[in-house]
Amino acid sequence: MDILVSYFKAGLENNEVCLWITSQPVEVEEAKEALRKAVPDFDTYLENGQIEFIPYASLI
Numbered sequence: 206m207d208i209l210v211s212y213f214k215a216g217l218e219n220n221e222v223c224l225w226i227t228s229q230p231v232e233v234e235e236a237k238e239a240l241r242k243a244v245p246d247f248d249t250y251l252e253n254g255q256i257e258f259i260p261y262a263s264l265i
Contacts, residue, residue, distance in 0.1 A: 228261035
């Protein structure tokens, strides 16, 4: 989780559009909470559509 959070944090801070496809054992809400703790103004990035979360199970 630490590696993923660092990866997406860097992407958001570099003004990139990010897509996180979650799979077990990480759920979407858990991923969002981890980023909220690590990224200042995370909710702004989320509201602006700069990051999107998709559960893997919804793709199959």
